[in-house]
Amino acid sequence: EEEAAAEEEEESSGLDSSSDEELDDGGVEATDVFESKEPASSCQVVEVKEVKKEEKKEARKESGPAPSKQPSQPAVFIHVDRLPEMQEARLRLPVLAEEQVIMEAVKENSFVVLCGETGSGKTTQVPQFLYEAGYASGIIGVTEPRRVAAVSMSHRVAKEMNLSTSLVSYQIRYEGNVTADTKIKFMTDGVLLKEIQKDFLLQRYSVIIIDEAHERSVYTDILIGLLSRIVPLRNKKGLPMKLIVMSATLRVEDFTENRKLFPVPPPVIKVEARQFPVSVHFNKRTPLEDYSGEAEVHSVCRRLRRAFPFRRGRTATDTAEEMRRFKKVKLKKTVSLPRIDLDNYSALPVDEGDEDRQAGIDEEEGSDLELGDPPADDEEKADPSLPLYVLPLYSLLSPEQQAKVFRPPPPGTRLCVVATNVAETSLTIPGIKYVVDCGRVKKRFYDRVTGVSSFKVTWTSQASANQRAGRAGRTEPGHCYRLYSSAVFGDFSLFSEAEITRRPVEDLVLQMKDLNIDKVVNFPFPTPPSTEALVAAEQLLVSLGALEEPPRTRLSCPISPLGRAMASFPVAPRYAKMLALGKQQDCLPYVIAVVAAMTVREIFEDLDRPAATEDESSTLAQRRARLTQMRRLWAGQGASLLLGDLMVLLGAVGACEFAGCTPKFCEENGLRYKAMLEIRRLRGQLTNAVNSVCPEVGVFVDSKMAPPTESQVVCLRQIVLAGLGDHLARRVQQEELLDPKWRNGYKTPLLDEPVYIHPSSALFKTLPPFVVYQEVLETTKMYMKGVSAVEPEWVPQILTRYCHFGSPLEVPSPWFCPSTGRIKCHCTSTFFRCGWQLPAVEMD
Ligand code: CDP
Ligand code: MG
Numbered sequence: 001e002e003e004a005a006a007e008e009e010e011e012s013s014g015l016d017s018s019s020d021e022e023l024d025d026g027g028v029e030a031t032d033v034f035e036s037k038e039p040a041s042s043c044q045v046v047e048v049k050e051v052k053k054e055e056k057k058e059a060r061k062e063s064g065p066a067p068s069k070q071p072s073q074p075a076v077f078i079h080v081d082r083l084p085e086m087q088e089a090r091l092r093l094p095v096l097a098e099e100q101v102i103m104e105a106v107k108e109n110s111f112v113v114l115c116g117e118t119g120s121g122k123t124t125q126v127p128q129f130l131y132e133a134g135y136a137s138g139i140i141g142v143t144e145p146r147r148v149a150a151v152s153m154s155h156r157v158a159k160e161m162n163l164s165t166s167l168v169s170y171q172i173r174y175e176g177n178v179t180a181d182t183k184i185k186f187m188t189d190g191v192l193l194k195e196i197q198k199d200f201l202l203q204r205y206s207v208i209i210i211d212e213a214h215e216r217s218v219y220t221d222i223l224i225g226l227l228s229r230i231v232p233l234r235n236k237k238g239l240p241m242k243l244i245v246m247s248a249t250l251r252v253e254d255f256t257e258n259r260k261l262f263p264v265p266p267p268v269i270k271v272e273a274r275q276f277p278v279s280v281h282f283n284k285r286t287p288l289e290d291y292s293g294e295a296e297v298h299s300v301c302r303r304l305r306r307a308f309p310f311r312r313g314r315t316a317t318d319t320a321e322e323m324r325r326f327k328k329v330k331l332k333k334t335v336s337l338p339r340i341d342l343d344n345y346s347a348l349p350v351d352e353g354d355e356d357r358q359a360g361i362d363e364e365e366g367s368d369l370e371l372g373d374p375p376a377d378d379e380e381k382a383d384p385s386l387p388l389y390v391l392p393l394y395s396l397l398s399p400e401q402q403a404k405v406f407r408p409p410p411p412g413t414r415l416c417v418v419a420t421n422v423a424e425t426s427l428t429i430p431g432i433k434y435v436v437d438c439g440r441v442k443k444r445f446y447d448r449v450t451g452v453s454s455f456k457v458t459w460t461s462q463a464s465a466n467q468r469a470g471r472a473g474r475t476e477p478g479h480c481y482r483l484y485s486s487a488v489f490g491d492f493s494l495f496s497e498a499e500i501t502r503r504p505v506e507d508l509v510l511q512m513k514d515l516n517i518d519k520v521v522n523f524p525f526p527t528p529p530s531t532e533a534l535v536a537a538e539q540l541l542v543s544l545g546a547l548e549e550p551p552r553t554r555l556s557c558p559i560s561p562l563g564r565a566m567a568s569f570p571v572a573p574r575y576a577k578m579l580a581l582g583k584q585q586d587c588l589p590y591v592i593a594v595v596a597a598m599t600v601r602e603i604f605e606d607l608d609r610p611a612a613t614e615d616e617s618s619t620l621a622q623r624r625a626r627l628t629q630m631r632r633l634w635a636g637q638g639a640s641l642l643l644g645d646l647m648v649l650l651g652a653v654g655a656c657e658f659a660g661c662t663p664k665f666c667e668e669n670g671l672r673y674k675a676m677l678e679i680r681r682l683r684g685q686l687t688n689a690v691n692s693v694c695p696e697v698g699v700f701v702d703s704k705m706a707p708p709t710e711s712q713v714v715c716l717r718q719i720v721l722a723g724l725g726d727h728l729a730r731r732v733q734q735e736e737l738l739d740p741k742w743r744n745g746y747k748t749p750l751l752d753e754p755v756y757i758h759p760s761s762a763l764f765k766t767l768p769p770f771v772v773y774q775e776v777l778e779t780t781k782m783y784m785k786g787v788s789a790v791e792p793e794w795v796p797q798i799l800t801r802y803c804h805f806g807s808p809l810e811v812p813s814p815w816f817c818p819s820t821g822r823i824k825c826h827c828t829s830t831f832f833r834c835g836w837q838l839p840a841v842e843m844d
Pocket of ligand 1: 093115116117118120121122123124125152153156397406425426428429430
């Protein structure tokens with residue numbers, strides 16, 4: 001009772017002190033802004049009043065003479081000397097017609113929302129409007145969720161404005177061309193988030209434009225939440241700043257109707273785009289199954305190039321090397337893709353004469369679809385016999401490669417771009433007339449059991465599919481071929497859900513704490529994650545030591561130094577903890593390899609699948625036998641065997657790298673080649689991250705990694721335990737075997753049912769008394785995968801935050817320790833979630 005009373009007292013005194021905090025003295029930190037005063041409802045009222053006051057103050061200021069320190073205050077109109085052809089192209093953009101409306105709204109309001117179809121000119125023109133209207137006394141910052149867009153838009157705007165890239169620049173994670181003179185800066189949302197960490201008021205900026213807000217990327221959402229507080233603070237300090245949120249689809253209620261975010265709804269300006277009709281054709285057959293991203297973009301490009309090569313004799317001025325390759329390929333007429341059903345339903349306006357065209361193409365019944373085969377009346381515009389000039393487009397492609405899609409194709413060819421969804425809204429490729437939509441999207445998903453993020457390919461939403469179709473009608477009427485049926489389309493969700501609701505929040509909470517946003521529950525998310533998810537995340541982070549224990553109230557734990565290090569690693573916090581501990585005993589290269597292997601899903605080929613033919617059945621059996629043998633070899637003997645499945649992962653990575661990571665090695669040993677490549681990439685990335693956090697370690701990727709020594713294995717096992725502590729399982733003891741189903745079973749803190757070590761595990765026969773697991777997978781039983789053995793005495797030593805310790809007073813024989821000069825005693829310990837008895841530990 002006393003304790004509770006003391007806690008309460010602390011709580012209230014804590015609140016008092018935080019509400020007394022002066023925002024105006026010195027540097028402002030996120031803590032000052034987001035440690036708001038409890039109940040949400042009353043808090044909202046306070047906020048409304050505050051902002052209204054600020055708005056008035058700002059309005060007063062704007063009507064008076066402009067104080068010198070106001071980067072956002074339009075000073076003078078700046079003349080831009082554009083090339084005539086650029087000016088002409090601009091004038092055709094729908095957004096130009098709204099320039100005055102937009103600029104007046106920006107002048108009158110701190111927050112403005114701008115909506116308009118993709119291609120209407122938002123990204124390229126709004127920064128120019130602001131520049132011309134004199135807002136460039138500070139930097140005009142534009143954030144993009146994708147790197148491609150940041151780079152390409154900065155080049156485009158520089159060209160349109162006839163300015164050098166030292167004035168119109170970009171910054172993405174590892175590169176940029178920003179100078180001291182930069183006036184317009186395109187950057188990824190992650191870059192701006194890092195800048196907020198350094199200067200919470202973003203004093204160098206006069207305007208921030210959050211572009212592509214409809215994508216609802218987590219960073220975009222957080223940025224909008226942060227800026228909803230930063231802008232009023234700036235206004236209060238007499239350094240006015242503007243926030244413009246730009247979005248393609250018209251679903252902006254999450255921003256405008258969210259009173260926690262904007263107490264006064266910001267004005268919404270809609271730009272009507274010129275959109276030509278697009279005929280939509282659905283497919284009746286089964287859709288493409290094997291879509292999974294970049295690799296497929298390449299393979300489709302290859303297939304198309306082979307099918308539509310440049311013909312001999314034609315001249316092309318561009319890309320000599322491409323041409324040489326094309327000349328070697330034989331001419332083929334058609335490309336084999338699922339055939340489109342033309343009699344099906346159209347979702348978008350059908351242009352006149354469409355029925356005739358459908359009939360025309362119908363005659364080709366039985367032959368494969370010729371992609372982009374144009375209807376008869378378009379003949380002179382796009383000759384179907386022209387070869388395709390095929391280019392890939394995706395985020396990780398080099399900027400030079402990406403820029404190619406914006407240039408006209410070589411004469412005598414038709415441009416065909418094979419793109420990921422980067423072409424959906426971020427980039428408008430000029431003159432696209434046909435869109436082939438696979439209907440898929442690759443999204444990051446969260447596995448609640450493992451806490452590991454993974455990418456999955458799923459159906460997209462109706463809004464996205466219509467957006468994709470719309471890309472065909474930018475310059476003239478177009479066609480969209482959907483490689484799925486109208487029934488499938490009908491089952492799509494209407495809109496894509498915000499990323500934040502379908503991903504783990506531990507890492508997000510850690511990132512926000514790293515920004516000193518301690519009360520994450522009070523953060524004005526456009527779409528908030530559930531409170532339970534936030535609470536669970538905070539608890540896990542406290543257990544991992546990434547956050548300090550609650551100082552005053554629950555749910556406001558500040559980040560610890562360990563947490564700061566963890567926040568800089570691009571993996572989920574459990575794994576980041578392992579990396580942070582990896583320095584010991586030269587274990588780091590092993591920890592990096594194990595973490596990389598653990599975060600890449602399923603590195604082994606699925607050899608248990610049913611065989612298609614008898615031949616395959618025998619090959620499968622052979623490979624299973626081979627893999628079992630290799631697993632045994634990789635698992636090692638003695639100490640290393642106790643590292644269990646993680647030793648198998650480490651062994652597989654080591655052996656594969658030693659062999660040069662070839663497809664042949666992977667094939668022979670039942671490893672997925674793609675997964676091994678991914679691990680290699682991740683090892684490089686994690687190594688860089690570790691080096692930048694602690695340069696003194698100087699770790700490097702060693703392709704010829706020697707197996708770990710016995711003491712290193714022990715160290716690795718403890719590191720893994722420290723990261724996966726909440727995934728501890730205890731073998732059921734003989735006396736507890738009330739029900740036969742518990743035989744060989746394990747108890748876990750969160751599940752009522754027994755879980756078992758998976759038969760494929762290196763520890764299947766060993767059955768150690770305590771294990772940690774990576775995930776529980778439910779098939780015929782609940783199986784633990786990624787299992788590693790734990791020595792019981794490590795649990796109270798390493799997982800102190802998960803344990804209860806008996807009172808030292810109950811212990812009979814304390815002793816004096818001469819080396820530390822302290823009194824020591826043995827304390828009993830239990831695993832707190834389930835009261836498991838653990839060995840007694842020595843304590844001071
Ligand atoms: O942002 P929003 O989607 O509203 O349009 P935008 O990206 O500003 O594009 C406006 C126009 O500029 C489009 O018609 C693009 O085709 C064109 N553009 C271009 O030709 N080259 C680029 N590198 C970027 C845009
Ligand atoms: Mg745009």
